[in-house]
Amino acid sequence: MKKFFDVFQNLKLKDDIKALFEDVTVIKITTNRDHTKMRVYIESSRLIEKSAIYDVKKAIEQSLMTGKHMEVQIIEKYNLSSQYTREYLLEEYKESLSLEFNEISHSFGVTFKKAPMHFNGDVLEISFIKNIVSESQVSEMKERLMSIFAERFGMPIEVEVFLKESEGKRFEEHNKKKIENEVQAIMKKSQKETEKKETETDEDGNEIVVKKVTKASAEDKDGVVYGKDFDVDDENNKRIISDLKDVYEGTGRVICKGQIFGIDSNETRTGKFIVKMDITDFTDSITVKIFLPNEAVKDDFLSIVKKGTFIQVLGSALYDDFDGEVEITRVGGIKVIPGFAKSVREDNAVEKRVELHCHTKMSDMDAVTDPGDLVQRAYDWGHKAIAITDHGVVLGFPDAHHQFESIKAKCKKNNEECDFKVIYGVEAYLVDDIKGMIVNSKGQTFDSEFVVFDLETTGFSAAQDKIIEIGAVKIKDGEIVDRFSTFVNPERPIPFRIEDLTGINDVMVKDSPKIEEVLPKFMEFCKDSIMVAHNADFDMSFIEANCRCMDIPCEFTVIDTVGLSRFLVTGLARYKLDTVAKALGVPLGNHHRAVDDAECTARIFQKLISRMKEQGITNLDEANEKGIESDEFKSKLPSNHAIILVKNLVGLKNLYKLISISHIETFANKRPRIMKSDYLKLKEGLIIGSACEAGELYQAILHDKPAQEIARIADFYDYFEIQPIGNNEFMVRTGNSEIDDKKKFLVDSRKDLEEINKKIYKLGQKVGKMTVATCDVHFMDPEDELYRRIIQYGNGYSDADDQPPIYLRTTEEMLDEFEYLGSEVAEEVVITNTNKIADMIETISPIHPDKCPPVLENSEENLRNMCYEKAHEMYGDKLPKIVEERLETELNSIIGNGYAVMYIMAQKLVTKSNEDGYLVGSRGSVGSSFAATMSSITECNPLAPHYYCEHCRTSVFENEYSASGDVDEEKIEELQGHIVEIRRNGGVGFDLPDGICPHCGEKMKKDGLEIPFETFLGFGGNKEPDIDLNFSGDYQARAHAYTEEMFGKGNTFRAGTISGVAEKTAFGYVKHYYEEHNEQKRKAEIERIKNRITGVRKTTGQHPGGIVIVPRDKEIY
Known part of the structure; x- marks a missing residue:
């Protein structure tokens, strides 16, 4: 037996996987006779996810590539601690099991992942819906499960499967209405098309714009614009229609179709013209190259075939030496054909939802859709409104408004009523500057008794994880007078990432007392004291959650030394314990051990008390007041997301004021932050919602904060927001070594995410506030995630390839997403409440209708x-x-x-x-x-x-x-x-x-x-009008000063600019992405993707010469 990396050296693996395999032992290795297959038998005391096993398998296969491919299979055996019960093992390993069952079939792997299951003694009971799985699949699954638990984990089990009837009737009435609505829509469409004499449709109902394609009529040439007519079903020539993704050198003669998105022509030395057309069928893209005899023919051709035209081409897929890639050449014919789309989604619900949370290209390299496209899609789907809510800015308003005006004009032209509006808003970076850094302060002096404590836990969620160590010191009259230290048996295995961080393993805690024994003793130790911790919200959430379970009173004044440090220790970028300790000259022993961290925090607290006394602060109330007033303190406070929507023109002005304040006065940490105190002053005409998982309400429920704190947070908002489970599924991912990114290790399953949404809804019912379901849209359609993925990868996001499904959903898709709430509640949050919010909002213009020229007398x-x-x-x-x-x-x-x-x-x-x-x-x-x-x-x-x-x-x-x-x-x-x-x-x-x-x-x-x-x-x-004056560079500043002299100080401002991703930069993003992923893409496909990325907002700045002048009687925000 040897250590894994003694056998397999120089494997290319991520650091977190390397750490997992450090203590893995290789038992034996076997190969077949022709050395095409290898089995690697390993043993580990740590549970390793199947995804990591597969990554290692691939790495070994790549390292063995010596001309002949060798298939590697890794067979695991685990010697896990006694903390791993069958129940806990199933909870931790279910994702890995579903990956293995993908080998049965991908759909079965997904079905297994979602299936309810639990242990009844030694019997694993699993429920499937009838007709979803076959008998053979069930039989194979049972055998595999029993084998895995017995051979891999040494836990023999039995498996029993139950087949249930589908709950298909849940949306029966809704579906009935949907069908009726579809029939009405078809009849209406048919009637409109009959009225349009100039428009024809093909047998599938696709609109064909009849046009003169050559000097001969279209009918005579059947849409042919180049070459001869050709038949798709020509068996003699074995012509087939191929998806462009399947076209490669060697494909030979082929028929393909696509939409032209790029076209160019060049004259040769002989006077002929080469025309290149980049086309896409949305599976891939390719260049079509033809030769035309002279300029007249070229001009005729280009007058017909343009960007956006759909064509069908008969040609040969050949490698072009000049362009260095496969193109369609030797073209026999080109036809103009009706348009088609990569996917057509329609909203056929009778009652439709309203999307209240949409990001556009203006959301700072985070979203990829044009504001106008979102507005048009919502209108096309029959929604009554859509909200534009970019991160921290309102730059998408003009484009959204222009599209709305275009829709209105079209309705007016067709004598139709325009029952549609754009809702203007922002996803704000909201800062809670009204809470204070000391909770439940009662004016105590610094001579009071303080307990400075720290916890180590199995994870970062008080609702999901357990305490494994408590360390505390007691301070009285400024001196340490007592200590408390103990391990706690969490009754579950300690995850590897926590063991790696803290050095605490299962062996160290298995004989320790349980929390039911430890907590009463600790609470007695803390009796009548003020609690102090570094990042106190985290530590207190675990104490309070466990106290609630045991009915132990937990009413304390709580001081967070992070908040105190932000106030008293200025100039630090971060306020982690080791950073603050270093700044104050406090030694830190074994970091991430509770007893050492508590001792260090106590020393820090003593120094902070001294600094407060130097500033004349004598008690906790005064400390709180001074902290809230401190701009330095506010600038270091964390922010949460919140959705602010505009109800009317008063609200629009107030939103603009808040945006200006956030960019000019309270901007910090590269974000335009809106203070709660500022919002409360300017909230007239505005509605505020709790936003996504990055909102403080979601985070409070996620971390199982006390009911009193959740109620305080909830009171600030006008409505609550929940989103599809896929949006937040990143929180159940594992195998990521970036421990600091705490939100990635908070829940164990999708079921936990469903429960959080249910809690938010129940809270809304309790406090009388609406809950709405939103998509948090960052791209229009599911396949558009590619563009966001490439942008984020180019900006260094390690998880860019794991894009959440944050696309614009139809009403039916959203009802399906929230089916777990029950049909009535799903309809309420998806349809009823979103429409209620929309009805509260007036139709307004975000742009002042007047020109507002400045005033110069006479x-x-x-x-x-x-x-x-x-x-x-x-x-x-x-x-x-x-x-x-x-x-x-x-x-x-x-x-x-x-x-x-x-x-x-x-x-x-x-x-x-x-x-x-x-x-x-x-x-x-x-x-x-x-x-x-x-x-x-x-x-x-x-x-x-x-x-x-x-x-x-x-x-x-x-x-x-x-x-x-x-x-x-x-x-x-x-x-x-x-x-x-x-x-x-x-x-x-x-x-x-x-x-x-x-x-x-x-x-x-x-x-x-x-x-x-x-x-x-x-x-x-x-x-x-445009009066463009170009002053000498030497004189420009004097011209600006003279402008201010003319119109008065405070009425002239430097004009702003919006900088989007340039074409060359976008090309670089796409090229880099596919090179890093070892994928070959044709230039045409790179060009297509590049076009979709170009223009995404990168930054804003100041125009070098532009000045905005505001009339003296107007305000600008």
Whole structure:
């Protein structure tokens, strides 16, 4: 017998798996005659999950790759401690058993995992639903289970299987309504399609847009846009329709179909054109390459075949040496076909749900869907509303609103009522700054009696785990006067991760007293004392949970030295025990042993008392008050998620205020945090929900906090939230070595997660608050998890490949998810309550309907005077008709739409810069505004080509002239002839030949770029004007300061920017992901995935030159 890593050296394994196998012994190794199979017999005193066994099996197989593949089988035998009962072993090993039963069939493995089972003595009783499993599957399972328990664990058992009737009638009435609704929907759809003469449908009901595909009619060529027609069922040529994922070099002649998402053309040296089309059928993507004889044919082809077009292609899958991958070439024909989708999900429920928790691309590298797409999907499904709730920001509101406006416009056009709205909100990082760092303070002084204690436990949940060690010291008058230390028998095995962390194993605790004996003694030790612990919420939750089970009173004042340290020990990034100890110069012995940690915490507490006394704090009440007032203390407090929804315009303004405060005043730990105290001041018009598992209510129930504390937390929220079990299933995963990520080791099974949701619902019933079921949407459809997976992998998330199913679900899917609550309650949380919340909310616009221009006194009058003054200066006292009409038209539009102040502001900035010796560059459409020319904002003159005289102010246009006296008519005709000729040839004023003034004989100026004003302001002022001034880099800061001088301090702000994932970065994410996973992907598929990732918000910043100006009578948040 040898140690495992003495036999198998240099295996590539994760650190946590390596640690598990450190003490594993290899009993023997056998191989078959031709060395294609190997059996490795191992023995372990620790329980090892089957997933880890499989990982090691793969690692051994890879290490033995010497030309011939060898299949490895690992056969385990366990010598576990007596703490492992049959019941506990089943609980811990059920996931591993389900993995093994996947070998029977994947569906059976899943069925076994979900099946209720328990031990009745030595008999394992398992219940399955009839017709779900076969007799042969049951028989094989029974034999395997008995063999595993007897041979692997030395625990002989019997297995008995019970078959139950399905509870299929639970949603019978709902399904009946659903069928009726489907029939009505089909009839309605049929009626609409009959009315649409221009639209045809194929036999499956898919819409075909009839279009002219070539100069010949579509009917004549059956949709063929290239090559010849081809038949899918051509047996002679053995043509088949292949999924693109099955197309590879050697596939040969193939028919495939897909949607074009990229198209490009290049001319060859011979004058022919290569057209490349990237297509996807949503299983994979590939490039289709064709050759076209000339530019005319190419243009005809590209006028028909564009991005978004669905095509069917007959061609050969061949390796292209130039592009370095397999493409579809030697194309025999291309047809335009009706569209198809990767998956079509519809919400056919009669009564539909409302989603109240949705993330978009604006959720800081955490979600991948466009806000508008979510809004459109909810509307298409017939939902009455959808909420946009990004992490900490409201950046998705404009896109969501624009999509809503588009839906409204379409409804209006079709004379339909738009019974739909967007709910605007945020998933806030909420900080409880009103709780204080001392719980149940009674004003005690520092001379009181304190018990400083620490626990070691089997895990991190007071509801699920057990205490294995208690260590405590008693302080009186500032001195340690007594100690308490003991192991506790948890009556269950200590998990490896805890043994590795604490050094405490089953042997050390098996003969120790049980908690029923230890806790009364410890409570007697703590009698009349103030409890002190580092991260006291955790330790006290175990004490309080066990006291409740034994009916022992547990009313204490509790001090958390983490909170005290945040207040008194500034400048630390983290406040772990060893970090604080080091900062205060306190020695820490055997970390993660209760007695040593308690001693260290006591020394820390003594030093913190000294610091409080130095600040003049004399009792616990004063300490609490000073802590709550401390910005340093608040900045270090942890945050929890909460959903804040806007009810009305008052609420919208208050939400914007909270968002601004969270980004400017209370931003910390890279997060915009909203303080509870700030929310309470600004809660009018807002609704707040408890959010997901990262919300404080869920965490309190998860950690089995006292009923009083749960009630305090629950009172803050207007409604509670529960989510599908799959969203939180990461909490039951095991085999992860990142112990600090505590939430990963909190529950034992999906059943525990169901119980938490039930507790939240029952709490809502008890306190009279609604519970709603939400999806916590991060991507639209199940398959879209790929895009989030790649982004998170690129950002270093170790669990990126384990994406939870956080997609937008239909009503039926959500009812199925919450079936365990019972049909009535499921309908209440999924449909009734979500619609009630939606009904509480008004339809509002997140964007102010007014343009809100800043105010400069007499802007309209000053602009008009300024323009006419310069116009007369250039063109004389009597203005030419073309000048006067153009100026009057522009001024009426500018002043009428409230843009006069923009012109005056720009004029002042340009004038100031010129006076200070700096020229101002201008670009953009402002050059089309004659008013901008006349107000000296730009030198561009947008009038038609013309002449004017600087000396006598005579002007000559094509059809008119203006002069202050007699003129030479022949010269007028000559000049007008030049103008006609230049305009005919597309020239501008600067192209005119020199001209002599027909009145005074001086050389005339030539001007006029002939740009319509509509370029700048649209028709009737429907276009936002853009006056883009480019100041010298040296002068820009002075221009900003002058802007603030014009409009008043506090009314000008640097404009913000949103930075999304750039195309090159997105390409890198995709490329890196597949390289790391040893998967080959074609360039077309990488391009498709890249397109879905591009634009996901990465960060925000400041525009280098942009300034936002707020009118003095307005607030900005």
